[in-house]
Amino acid sequence: MPDAHRLNLSAGLASVTVAALLVGLKIWALGETQALSVAASLADSTLDLMMSLGGLAAILYAARPPDEDHTFGHSSAEDLAALGQAVFILASAGVIGVAALLRLTAADPIPLTAEGRGIAAMSLAIALTLGLVLWQRRVAARTGNRVVRADSLHYLGDLLPNIGAILALWASDQFGLARLDSAIALATAAMLAVGALGIGRGAWDALMDRAADPQVIVRIERLAENQPGVLGFHDLKTRRAGARLFVNLHIELDGRQSLNDAHAIGAALKHAILAEFPGTDIIIHFDPARRPDTPG
Template identity: 65%
Template sequence: MRMRENTTMNLSAGVASVTVAAVLVGLKLWALGETHALSVAASLADSAMDLMVSLGALAAIAYAARPADEDHTYGHTSAEDLAALAQSVFILVSAGVIAWAAVARLLAEAPEPLLNQSRGMVVMAISVALTLGLVLWQRHVARRTGSRVVKADSLHYLGDLLPNIGALLSLWASAALGLNQIDSVVALGAGAMLAVGALRIFKGAWDALMDRSAPEEVVTGVQAVIDGFPGVQGFHDLKTRTAGSKLFVTVHVELDGKKTLNETHAIAAALRRAILYAYPDSDVMIHQDPVGVTPHPEDPSRR
């Protein structure tokens, strides 16, 4: 029952994220047409990225609620990483176009004037308010459910407040002080932030698709759970990887060889539950070895 409630809350956060992102994309498209402000264009690109990331997060939450099928016994979470690679390329291209246009305006003898700044400021103020409301709801859901996907999406939107506020300030500076060049400077800064975020997304997705081990703090956390666990006298061959939002853990634990199969199974099962408690969205496989056992000389892994 609790799991169903958590899934419902996580889905509500995902739907809210997608809805807000879609509304912001529509509003900023209109504001860009009205103002011709590059800072608004940068904020629009950021919101478009948000929409794609939020759709990926919503898909991840929905997939997490589905059991694995016969064709995909490890689930479908790698699709998130493939989508993230495409997203990062799109974001990098967008950041490059915005930066190029910003530099061109800065170097132009007669920069293009901004129009209808007041309308643009209204849109950006609405964007800030909607983003703040979404972040508050996501944090509430993350506290209740412990969802790492919702928590990550919340942090992402919190960082998006800066481009929105920057665009708002640049429009105000243009309207009140006649400083049109600030728009290009803000656009350059926002483009740099977009590029850094895109490279971070690309690296994370690439590492996951290449079966890179989980982040060091996750590996250390898993080791801490195993080390000193009642009945476990040692462990080796700890392997981790991630696929989308899912963590995979495989480990060999060393147990007293004099214990019965039922006893060693009970220890391994309890250890698996402990790891799942620490990392709920994970797949854990534990192999049991007697203490002091050495690999067989004909073991293919030794060749």
């Protein structure tokens, strides 16, 4: 199993495990406290579990090797899942924002009970979530997987509602206040919306075969320009699918050299690109360079 797939799979399994633990923990906390903030956090964790299961399925599907119907592989499943997660996160941000406004304008807040036990449960939830987010970010940094990155953003957004629930329980216990988490919930909704738009834009661009980042294209062009034996290049095309980069390039070579020599030059350029961008799918075409004495 390739290292990148193993890391992505570990992040997916960790996400499902933590989400299941959080659901059980928050069910208990809700029964103890009757806190609306805990109920909202429970609903969010339940949806987290569903999204984590979907993300894990996408990671497993995307890792399948190419077949007759999918000759370029299945990595676009990651972008499709990331786009779905982005839409879900954006909808969640809207729900959180509306709920926060309703709580702020409500005449009578819901009375809270057993705040101490609720604070302990939510503190444990924060520790579990933080551990998961740190691992997911490490995996995403190494593999570039958009599903893992989107899942990490979602769980990072969960930290603020959990902290808000703790503050609400503490304020209720100490001062009889039950609306403190509403302001934090509004800030969380804004953060989630901005992050979801970024994740969704990246996934949409990949699904629409948008070219790679300009910096990536420039680096590939420099590799081609500096490769010994390459007299020129044209028709450089790039796209991304999931965490995978696809490169299609025509290089111009001396047409008088042997096929073996031409192949060696192309192979050297391919290895140079792979060294710079590991895991890239590369297709290099050979074209004879126009000689100075060639008319037209």
